[in-house]
Amino acid sequence: MRRRLFDRLGSSVHRFRYVVVATWLLAAGLLNLAVPQLESTVFEHSTPMVPQDAPAAAVLREMNTRFGESADSGSAFLVLTRAEPLTDADRAYYDKVVAALRAERGHVASVLDLWASPVTAGSVVSADRKAVYTQLQLVGDTGTTEVSRSLAAVHDALATIPPPQGLSVDLTGPSPTFADELNGIHHALTTITLLTVALITVLLLATYRSLSTAVVPLFTIGLALATARPLVSLLGAHGLPTSIFSVALLSAMILGAGTDYGIFLISRYHEGRRAALSPHEAYRSAYRRIMPIIVASGLIVAMTCAVMTVTRIGVFRTIGIPCSVGVLVTVAAAMTLAPALLVIAADRGLVEPTGGAARYWPRLSAIITAHPARMLAASLAVIAALALVTPTLIITYDERATQPSDTPSNRGYAAAAAHFAANELLPSYVLIRSDHDMRTARDYAAIETLATEIARVPGVASVRTISRPLGTPIPDAAVDRQVGLVGDRLGSAADQLAAARPEVRQLSGGVTQLNDGAKALAAGMSGLAGGFAQAGQASAQLVDGSGALADGIDRLVAGVDGLSTGVARLRSGSAELVNGVDAAMAPVNGSLSAIDGLRALVAADPNCPATPLCVAAQAALSAFDSSAAGTAVGELTRLRDGVRALSDGHAQLAAGVDQLATGLAAAQGGSAALRDGQARLHQGIGALGDGIGQARTGADALSAGTDRVHDGVTRMTRVYDELPAGLEQAVDYLHELQGNQTIAPGAGGFNLPDAAMTNPDLTTAARLFLSPDGHAARMIVVGTADAFSAEGMALAQRVTDAGRHAAVGTPLAGAAIDTTGLAATYVDVRTLAFRDLVTIVVAASMLILLVLAIMLRSLIAPLYVFGSVLLSYLAALGFSVLIWQHLLDNPLHWTVPSMSFIALTAVGADYNLLLMSRVRDELRAAPQNGLRAAVATALTRTGGVITTAGIVFALTMLALMFSDISNIAQIGFTIATGLLLDTLVVRTVTIPAMALLAGRWNWWPSRLSRPDPAPAPGA
DSSP: OHHHHHHHHHHHHHHHHHHHHHHHHHHHHHHHHHHHHHHHHHHHOOOSOOOSSSSSHHHHHHHHHHHHSSSSSEEEEEEOHHHHHHHHHHHHHHHHHHHHHHTTTTTTTEOOOOOTTTHHHHHTTOSSSEEEOOOOOOOOOTHHHHHHHHHHHHHHHTTTTOTTTOOOEEEEEEEHHHHHHHHHHHHHHHHHHHHHHHHHOOOOOOHHHHHHHHHHHHHHHHHHHHHHHHHHHHHHHOOOOBBBHHHHHHHHHHHHHHHHHHHHHHHHHHHHHHHTTTHHHHHHHHHHHHOOOHHHHHHHHHHHHHHHHHGGSSSHHHHHHHHHHHHHHHHHHHHHHHHHHHHHHHHHHHHHHOOOOOOOHHHHHHHHOOOHHHHHHHHHHHHHHHHTTGGGOOEEEEEETTTTTTTTHHHHHHHHTTOOTTTTTTTTTEEEOSSOOOOOHHHHHHHHHHHHHHSSSTTTTEEEEEEESSSSSOOGSHHHHHHHHHHHHHHHHHHHHHHHHHEEEEHHHHHHHHHHHHHHHHHHHHHHHHHHHHHHHHHHHHHHHHHHHHHHHHHHHOGGHHHHHHHEEEEEEEEHHHHHHHHHHHHHHHHHHHHHHHHHHHOOTTTGGOOOHHHHHHHHHHHHSSSHHHHOOOHHHHHHHHHHHHHHHHHHHHHHHHHHHHHHHHHHHHHHHHHHHHHHHHHHHEEEEEEEHHHHHHHHHHHHHHHHHHHHHHHHHHHHHHHHHHHHHHHHHHHHTOTTTTTTTTTSOOOOOOOEEEEEHHHHHHHHHHOSSSSSEEEEEEESOOTTTTTHHHHHHHHHHHHHHHHHHHEEEEEEEEEEEEHHHHHHHHHHHHHHHHHHHHHHHHHOOOOHHHHOOOHHHHHHHHHHHHHHHHHHHHHHHHIIIIIOOOOOOTTHHHHHHHHHHHHHHHHHHHHHHHHHHHHHGGGGGGGHHHHHHHHHHHHHHHHHHHHHHHHHHHGGGSSHHHHHHHHHHHHHHHHHIIIIIIIIIIIIHHHHHHGGGTTTTTTTOOOOOOOOOOO
16 A cells, blocks of 8 residues: 555656656745745744743843832843053943943833942942953843843844943843854854755755765755745744754755765665656655655655654754754655656756676675674664763863854853953842841841852852842841941940049038938937927926916905015016016027028028928928927917016016006916916917927938948949049950951941841942842842853852851841752753753654654564664764863853754654665565575675765754854764764674574564565566
């Protein structure tokens, strides 16, 4: 059935050969006229290199979003340098450029102008003042069309502002680096393609020694390339992921595979012609026998390339479908256009074979068939020797190293490296996300704890964050500075205490006087209380005397006759009364004098309202004056004066007895009043005694209180005298501690109060290192290792671990901490590239084994056929490691293993499939000759064909070495090496030897079907 299908198709092509050629010409022409060039489509629809859900890319997007910046990953650095320190003209130019770039809102999302602030200028201006840089946040992700447009807009803006003489202006950074790499590939594509065509032409001419014969595959690959490119461009315009890598490999695969398919067809046609078949029969035989191999080969390559579609890395993913489309178009051209051209040329006798078959292939086949085990061991030894170098493989992720040193981005890196730390433009960013607002001194201190721990990680050059905007802790927030400030303030306090020492001594003297007065008051009150007790007794006697006086007056009134006697008695009573009053007043006089002394002391103190003891004494005197005792004292004083006046009156009475009668009535009334007054006096003296007792108790309490105050003030004065000396010792100790070598300058965390958070310098830094809501903070970590290197990637992971470990036990213990930036991105690239390689190996292996099993109708032969392809891949990789890494000191780029695997396994399996299919055909055609003869015939008949095809494909890949981009050159070299190994060693020696050793198990579990009708001789 398969043979009939290809017979019909071959006959149709033969019949409509001119229509077929015209159709291809028309299709190629219309597609190129209607569809934009592939390079334009790639520029308009490029795909980011790293998927957006990769950890570092996701963290970067989150960081940009939280800080109110563009979520895109595109970024660049504008670097200004000059041989001498920057001038005012340079600063003016810088300001103009910043303003112009900020005006490019559609392409420049933000410009981080740190030179504008004195707080942050030190982080972007070099120590020698000869360089400055600013970071640009671009619209678009790195590697995409948007970022390419943004970079073009930046270059255009810079071109409109001429820099001052002597000032160098460079644009560099991750996005320009990747853009320069893509531009390098793009600019080399035309040269590589032309060189490839030239090499293929030379090889075809050398092989066929006929221009007309060489034209058949050349014309075929030309139209295939002209048709496939616009088809891929059309698909790319409708969403198919594309990149400049897909353009480069698309051209290489079409040129290599298309030429191989043409060689396969022509060689089989020549074989028929040498067997004396007519041109038509030779064509039919060649088409029927070779087209299934070409279709199977094309399916292997197309499906293997399509496997790349399921990868995560953008570079790999964009290769899959474009290369598959290109190979399928090439297969279609090999099935239609190449046979049509062959028939047209054959009709005119332009494709006849020139010369016989090479003589060394029969000799080689004889050796292999005679000694299969030895030949297998020898071939495996060669392959194994090269494969054993593969474990020494060191993968590089340095995109800068893939480019010449004079690319714009590399010039920018070199300019920055001359003035800044090596990775100043390629830092890592540590993003901290908390569930609370971190704009507090406590959280700043926690952030500084994290920064300190990260700064201790080996390989970290500097850490910049809110607590250390310039890479070192804020001086005022450090322990040594705070110790000094405390010492200064204590010293000032000691000076103030020393200056106030006289006032303290004056206070001590006043308290001593107050204490003495309180004691005197207590003693006086005690005496006053005793005097009032005696006054009470005298008052009782006085009451009795006044009663007697009243009786006498009554008797005087009743009996004038006893006047003389009464007068004598009256004088005697008056004398007694005076004595009684004086006796009553004598004990009180001392107490009253003490009260008057206390009253004078209180009145004489100008600070009495401010002195608690004085206020208490004043209150006690006021209470005494308003009490019954105070009233009694007043009454007693008046009584004393009245009695003395009475005594004087009695003296006059003796002189004027004649007036007695008229005054007797008055005397009688006065006597009654005197009696009543004496009674009230007696009562008042009793009440006054009670008040004096209470006053005595208060005076005793006042004396005890002043004793305690006096003791306290005495102790305070003594401590006050000692305190300045102690403070001076503390000041000296703190200043000594500040200068002690055991405390590094600036060490000791973040030690500022919350009030300092509004400091303008801190608020300026906060805009860079804290999100607007305060729930996110970031650190800029500059490492000493190359950010593109394995050491740089390992450092990114160590920084993350250090930050998370340092957060334990701080207010940020529950915060999410992750690292992003270039190094972290390439950690993801490394992880994803390895996973993609595993995916490619597994999927491609299954597909290739499936196709081989179908074509060879066996389960055994496909295993060693594909196994040999894997060995040749490892050997090719080992040889590349030997040349590039060990001899040229240029490790293989991370894209080399995956891309090389796809090409080598697909194309290598094709060559081996062609050989084993021919072995199977020979065995079916002449089973009586046995496997040994079938292998010898197949190797002899296909040796030159496969060798030529392999060399053509290898030259196609070697042409990639003329690219200035080293990873493209490495990919081409590795694939070319593998193809040559597979062509010259594996297919030539290893596979035939293994087939011979496997014997009948080659075709297990199937049995060879009955052979076809005997072919014409030589077919």
